[in-house]
Amino acid sequence: MAEVVVTGFGVHTAFGEGPARVRDGVFAGRQEFQRITRFATNGLRSHVAATYDSEETPAVRPVLSHCADTAVEMAELPAGRDTAVLLGTAGDFTALTRFWRSGGADLTGVGGTVPARLAEALAVRLGARGPRIAFTNACVASASALIHGCRMIASGRVESAVCAGAYLVEEENQAKFDSGWALARDGVVRPFSAARSGLLLGDGAAAVVLESAESAEERGAAPLARVVGWGAASDAYHVARPHPEAKGLVTAVRAALHRAGDDAGALVDYVNAHGTGTKHNDLAETRGFHEVFGDRAPEVPISSTKSTTGHLLEASGAVEFVISLLALLDGVVPPTAGFTTADPDCDLDYVPNEPRRAELRRALTVNAAFGGANTALLLERV
Numbered sequence: 001m002a003e004v005v006v007t008g009f010g011v012h013t014a015f016g017e018g019p020a021r022v023r024d025g026v027f028a029g030r031q032e033f034q035r036i037t038r039f040a041t042n043g044l045r046s047h048v049a050a051t052y053d054s055e056e057t058p059a060v061r062p063v064l065s066h067c068a069d070t071a072v073e074m075a076e077l078p079a080g081r082d083t084a085v086l087l088g089t090a091g092d093f094t095a096l097t098r099f100w101r102s103g104g105a106d107l108t109g110v111g112g113t114v115p116a117r118l119a120e121a122l123a124v125r126l127g128a129r130g131p132r133i134a135f136t137n138a139c140v141a142s143a144s145a146l147i148h149g150c151r152m153i154a155s156g157r158v159e160s161a162v163c164a165g166a167y168l169v170e171e172e173n174q175a176k177f178d179s180g181w182a183l184a185r186d187g188v189v190r191p192f193s194a195a196r197s198g199l200l201l202g203d204g205a206a207a208v209v210l211e212s213a214e215s216a217e218e219r220g221a222a223p224l225a226r227v228v229g230w231g232a233a234s235d236a237y238h239v240a241r242p243h244p245e246a247k248g249l250v251t252a253v254r255a256a257l258h259r260a261g262d263d264a265g266a267l268v269d270y271v272n273a274h275g276t277g278t279k280h281n282d283l284a285e286t287r288g289f290h291e292v293f294g295d296r297a298p299e300v301p302i303s304s305t306k307s308t309t310g311h312l313l314e315a316s317g318a319v320e321f322v323i324s325l326l327a328l329l330d331g332v333v334p335p336t337a338g339f340t341t342a343d344p345d346c347d348l349d350y351v352p353n354e355p356r357r358a359e360l361r362r363a364l365t366v367n368a369a370f371g372g373a374n375t376a377l378l379l380e381r382v
Helices: 021-025 060-075 093-101 114-126 138-154 171-178 215-217 247-260 279-299 313-330
Strands: 004-013 085-088 130-136 160-167 206-210 223-234 270-272 361-370 373-381
Touching: 004 021, 004 060, 004 138, 004 215, 004 313, 021 130, 021 279, 021 313, 060 114, 060 270, 085 114, 085 215, 085 313, 085 373, 093 171, 114 160, 114 171, 138 160, 138 206, 138 223, 138 313, 206 215, 206 313, 215 361, 223 247, 223 313, 247 279, 247 313, 247 361, 247 373, 279 361, 279 373, 313 361, 313 373
Parallel strands: 085 130, 085 160, 270 361
Antiparallel strands: 004 206, 004 223, 160 206, 223 373, 361 373
């Protein structure tokens, strides 16, 4: 089985474009939530999200394209290879919103907004000749793209893959989560805190170049990190709630740890949790981490970066993969921002409010989605 390495990435969040903005925002524990101005929120309970300085809903394609261009340029990955393009997204709502508002009269650009067309367009832009697939499985979509890329490279089907995800805050999902009473009542995301009252959405996009270690060596590309483990599992417990004991998440994490080939108790130095700030998710994750790490669980730093970026839906996996990569590269654990009074049932080390210097060798990033889908990716410092 081929070894999988990371050779490039591009990232965009509500803090702006590039890793410097992530470091200044996410790793500093800044919360980028503000009143939504890009669409009307009349009639909604929540008017807040983590958005990047746009008065109108921006288009997904240019943001995604820029992240992919940056990743490929960093990796110095040549065009014309059988590179896979794997994308996690629900599509681009810009043209769809225009279509709805016109009563179905304005079809301009609608065809290009669907997920498969976005993946195809990105492959053409990058000159990638390998398979191109769009993943639409909600909040694990781009994590699933990364896992599929790892599988394809490890099995020798392709030598390289551009794995990406994108979501930009728009009115349909804001209204859906609002109607489901899922959004934080006080306009602040407080994962694992007793005072947590829900999630908030956020803008996010990221692209990652994965390739075999042999391919990178042949090209003279310097790996940024290794991907040593990955896992996916479904618990199918409930249409929206996670399994109370995080059975699916535990299975996914154990699969990732097993692939890495080491003892789970000593394998992980940092966990980027799914950490939505909802009552059910945070409690279930805590129980799951106790199950996975056993007696060592209280010693493992765990944080939710959604406390700063907001919930990025389909983009969560890719953006949080990049954040975990930066944690390894910098030797800094990003904090759980907004943390107030500890929930006695959430009794682990959530790195409250302030970043922490640490010697990090391996970082685990996990995600979960409606319907019981769970993913885990384990990165290792080169």
